Amino acid sequence: MEKVRCAVLGATGVVGQNFLRLLVDHPYFELAAICASDMRIGQSLKSAKEQIDGGIPKAFADIIFDPIDVGVLVDKKIKIAFSALPADVAKNVEKEAAKQGIKIFSNAGAYRMDKDVPILIPEINHAHLDIVKQQDTPGYIVTNANCTTTGLTMALLPILPFGIRKMVVASYQAISGAGYPGLPALDIFGNVIPYIQNEEPKLRRETTKICGTFQNGAIVPADWEVYAHCIRVQTVIGHLISVHIELDSQPTREEVKQAIVNYTSPPEVAGLPTAPEQTILFSEEPDRPQPRYDVLLGAPERARGMAIFIGRLEVERNIIRFVTLSNNLVRGAAGGSVLNAELAYRKGLL
Ligand SMILES: NC(=O)c1ccc[n+]([C@@H]2O[C@H](COP(=O)([O-])OP(=O)(O)OC[C@H]3O[C@@H](n4cnc5c(N)ncnc54)[C@H](OP(=O)(O)O)[C@@H]3O)[C@@H](O)[C@H]2O)c1
Structure with missing residues (x-):
């Protein structure tokens, strides 16, 4: 063809x-x-x-x-x-x-x-x-x-069925997120900058639009409260986000873990050339995900960098906490x- x-x-x-x-x-x-x-x-x-x-x-x-x-x-x-x-x-x-x-x-x-x-x-x-x-x-x-919104919303996919009420997130964003040549070296080298212009409002409004329902030809945004701190760190590629979600329900940790591990893409997406075979990867290792090791995940070869990674899962009553990592230049762009x-x-x- x-x-x-x-x-x-x-x-x-x-x-x-x-x-x-x-x-x-x-x-x-x-x-x-x-x-x-x-x-x-x-x-x-x-x-x-x-x-x-x-x-x-x-x-x-x-x-x-x-x-x-x-x-x-x-x-x-x-x-x-x-x-x-x-x-x-x-x-x-x-x-x-x-x-x-x-x-x-x-x-x-x-x-x-x-x-x-x-x-x-x-x-x-x-x-x-x-x-x-x-x-x-x-x-x-x-x-x-x-790019940060993409990583966050992808990580919400297995959580959606538990009913989201509110979330508080902190992102640790790589310097490539600012493009080339990006930030002056003297601003970022050996430093962490707790402000990225316009990033926090974007994260809030885009997340609720993306996760909104499509009713009578219009997108109705999700009615969640989203609070964010977006922080620039001196990694090169990969935005790490610490996520804290208040739910409508009280699942066990095992139920949430199984929802993450068993997540599969909808049939509309499965098999597209750049769709990863496994969209969400999960680890129980206490020190993962890390941008240095985990930012190019996704198979087949064409989909490298398209999978996201969730780790550090904690569940207490109706609160879920985890850390997620996504490739800002590939999945996020x-x-x-x-x-x-x-x-x-x-x-x-x-
Ligand atoms: N970096 C990320 O992680 C990321 C993620 C998601 C979305 N985005 C968005 O994606 C877009 C590109 O980001 P980037 O990080 O790739 O930026 P970048 O590295 O600064 O690249 C910008 C590109 O735009 C071209 N350009 C600049 N001014 C132009 C003009 N007046 N007319 C025509 N072309 C012009 C540049 O060409 P020259 O080289 O010739 O100047 C370059 O090709 C931005 O809107 C950014 O917000 C970036």
């Missing part, structure tokens, strides 16, 4: 280069255009500074950067665009591309809270994808959550977007 022609917008950044890696030999998508800032126009991808293990994929090294011009993308018959642009740039480009019939799978925050734009995490809310039919453009915009596009492909929405 003919592959869908796609573009990566922001292809030089830490998220953009993870898109490149995930698009090598992709069974549904064919990379046909790349864009970044104007200074790249006319250069080849191999001139970009490497941000991923293994470097710029050889298969794409000679692709030439196009200007961020929707007309050029249309001329190149681009059907979908993976966006790793800063939010202010994405705001114009993504809407303009959707007006020209391009389907956008975006990591940027510009449109996440629009009522007809899903924040899609297929394992949780694959049904929300249908809301794109309400967008008044021939193309559409689908977003990913903020590029891999999440590719999985969203694969779901759209499976649902006949491309």
Whole structure:
């Protein structure tokens, strides 16, 4: 079957280069255009500074950067665009591309809270994808959550049946979450910064939207209370989150553990090329998960970094506590977007 022609917008950044890696030999998508800032126009991808293990994929090294011009993308018959642009740039480009019939799978925050734009995490809310039919453009915009929100909401999947009332979380977020070049070394080296601009409000509002129900064509946010502290630490990749949840019910620790261990993805997601065979990994080891060892989990090879990891589980009466880890660049960004596009492909929405 003919592959869908796609573009990566922001292809030089830490998220953009993870898109490149995930698009090598992709069974549904064919990379046909790349864009970044104007200074790249006319250069080849191999001139970009490497941000991923293994470097710029050889298969794409000679692709030439196009200007961020929707007309050029249309001329190149681009059907979908993976966006790793800063939010202010994405705001114009993504809407303009959707007006020209391009389907956008975006990591940027510009449109996440629009009522007809899903924040899609297929394992949780694959049904929300249908809301794109309400967008008044021939193309559409689908977003990913903020990278910390993704890790948190994925970890809630097995907990949802116990009834969530309130949660208090503290994140320990890697420096790659700030992109390249990111924070000045003198700010973060040997340091912990207890504030990340806009992160805590995003975590609250995105979590309840993602876990909301889809009723009569609208997303109704979950009515949970969410309290967050988001903290920058000097790890490179992987956001660790300490989670404290108040439930409606009083399960035993064994019941919660079994719900985590036996969690399986919904059939809508299972078997998609970038979906991990086991979405949630669990350990009883008291010192796991750790970003250094656990950030690239997920099988098959294409899904490395797409699984999340839960450890340190404690259950007392109606309170659950655990620590969870997710890969901010893969599950929390590029891999999440590719999985969203694969779901759209499976649902006949491309
Ligand atoms: N890092 C994460 O963990 C993470 C997770 C989830 C979502 N996100 C979101 O994903 C997006 C990309 O993040 P990132 O961490 O990959 O950032 P990054 O490393 O700073 O990369 C930004 C990309 O955007 C391009 N760009 C910057 N200004 C531009 C302009 N005016 N016109 C066209 N292209 C421009 C850059 O191109 P040049 O190299 O040519 O400047 C680069 O390719 C952001 O919206 C971010 O909030 C990031």
